[in-house]
Amino acid sequence: MPFVNRRCARPGCGSSATVTLSYAYAQRTVWLDDLSEEDHPANHDLCDAHGDRTRPPRGWELRDRRGATEWLPRLRYAG
Numbered sequence: 001m002p003f004v005n006r007r008c009a010r011p012g013c014g015s016s017a018t019v020t021l022s023y024a025y026a027q028r029t030v031w032l033d034d035l036s037e038e039d040h041p042a043n044h045d046l047c048d049a050h051g052d053r054t055r056p057p058r059g060w061e062l063r064d065r066r067g068a069t070e071w072l073p074r075l076r077y078a079g
């Protein structure tokens, strides 16, 4: 299990990233997901606070899929 330890992408924010933000241009949808294991260059990693503050561009929809990824194996941490 790789240990995910990435930082929030917002300038001046050094918090640990917990959210992965991605843009689906074709669907005009912004996705908020639990932090993805792979660091994809098209995605943005955000901390909890900045993830919660994310607002979609005008005409776009924001969909929060955090905690709803049953189709993916959940990350499990001991302890």
Ligand SMILES: [Zn+2]
Pocket (backbone or CB within 6 Å): 008, 009, 010, 013, 014, 015, 046, 047, 048, 049, 050
């Ligand atoms: Zn942040």
